[in-house]
Each structure stands twice: as structure tokens, then as C-alpha cells.
């Protein structure tokens with residue numbers, strides 16, 4: 001068993017996006033990570049639901065893993081579900097109504113994910129863990145690609161793995177930020193099941209080789 005690789009298109013060549021997506025899909029990636037940034041919850045602005053719609057319509061079989069870095073995500077989860085998101089992630093820091101936001105995602109037929117920033121403890125999301133399909137532990141502060149992996153966050157992955165076992169739950173544990181073929185190893189050992197990688201996969205010349213390296217690095 002290896003980690004599920006979720007390349008983030010944030011670092012891709014947008015003018016050749018279709019081709020960039022095919023490269024990672026053919027190399028063994030199973031998810032495609034789509035970062036939505038509102039210029040408020042995080043300083044950057046990225047792209048919106050039409051991108052999800054077009055990627056879905058392109059015929060890609062990748063699971064579309066949409067990470068909402070937006071304030072009050074409950075206002076837009078339905079729009080992203082309709083656009084074709086398979087998984088929708090909402091930050092616990094972005095709304096006082098995290099339970100409602102997750103309910104809405106499930107009601108819309110998508111997989112529900114709760115996300116925590118590096119400054120947020122696992123304890124804060126314990127009340128909603130029974131209802132999620134995936135938890136995303138940020139391993140950088142959200143908002144930008146290309147930042148350095150925060151190794152202290154691995155402890156949260158281990159906590160979540162233990163919580164899963166002791167409560168008979170089965171959610172996936174995803175990490176996002178600073179992932180490469182070195183940083184993934186300890187995080188995988190601690191219980192990571194899905195790894196987002198942006199600049200590691202897309203910054204240099206061979207995205208397919210990078211996806212394969214992440215799979216090989218966790219094949220033990």
C-alpha cells in the first residue's frame with residue numbers, strides 16, 4: 001500500500017492544464033487537488049467553480065479534491081458540489097458553522113472533509129470526526145505553494161490515526177504543504193493516507209516522475 005497522491009494544480013502550467021492533468025493521472029495519481037482561495041481567509045486569489053466544471057468535463061477519472069480556503073464556506077459548498085467536486089474540504093477556522101457546512105456537503109452528494117491549520121489542535125474538530133470522510137492536516141500555513149513542510153504537524157496525523165482506531169472510524173487523513181519524496185515518509189508512517197503535492201510535482205520538468213517517486217517512497 002502506498003499513499004494516494006493528490007497533485008495540486010496550483011503549481012501547474014495553467015495554459016496547458018489538460019495535458020498537465022493527464023501526465024499525473026497516467027503516472028498513478030488518484031486525486032487532483034484544487035485550491036480555492038478567496039483573498040480573505042488567505043491573501044491569495046486562485047480560481048473558481050468553472051475550473052472544477054471544466055476539469056470534470058475533460059473526462060479525467062481523477063477524484064476532484066476541492067480545498068476551500070474561503071471564509072463562510074457554507075455559502076459556496078453547493079456551487080462546488082454542482083460543479084463536480086468529489087471531495088469538498090472546509091476549514092474549521094473559516095466558519096462558526098462547521099457542522100452545518102459538513103452536513104451540506106454530504107447532502108449535496110460529495111465527500112465531506114474538515115481542514116485544520118497548523119495553529120489549530122485536533123481537539124477542535126473531534127465533535128465532527130464521526131461525520132467526515134477525510135481530514136486535512138495542513139503542513140504549512142495555507143495560502144501559497146512552495147513553502148517548507150512543518151514536521152510538528154505529523155503528531156496530529158498520529159493523533160487522528162489513534163482516534164480513528166479507538167472510535168471505529170474510517171476517514172482518510174490527508175496532508176497538504178511542503179510534501180516531497182522525503183517529507184512524505186514520516187507522515188505516511190504516522191497514518192497519512194492522501195498526500196497533496198504542488199510545487200514538488202509541477203515546478204520542474206517531469207511531473208509524472210515526481211508522482212511515481214511519491215508512490216515509491218511510501219511503498220513499504
Ligand code: DX5
Pocket residue numbers: 008010011033035067140141142143144145146147176177178179196197198199200
Ligand atoms: C497551500 C495549498 C496547497 C498548495 C501546496 O495553501 O493548500 O494545496 O498547492 O503546495 P506545495 O506542495 O508547493 O506546498
Ligand code: ZN
Pocket residue numbers: 008033034035067176196
Ligand atoms: Zn490545498
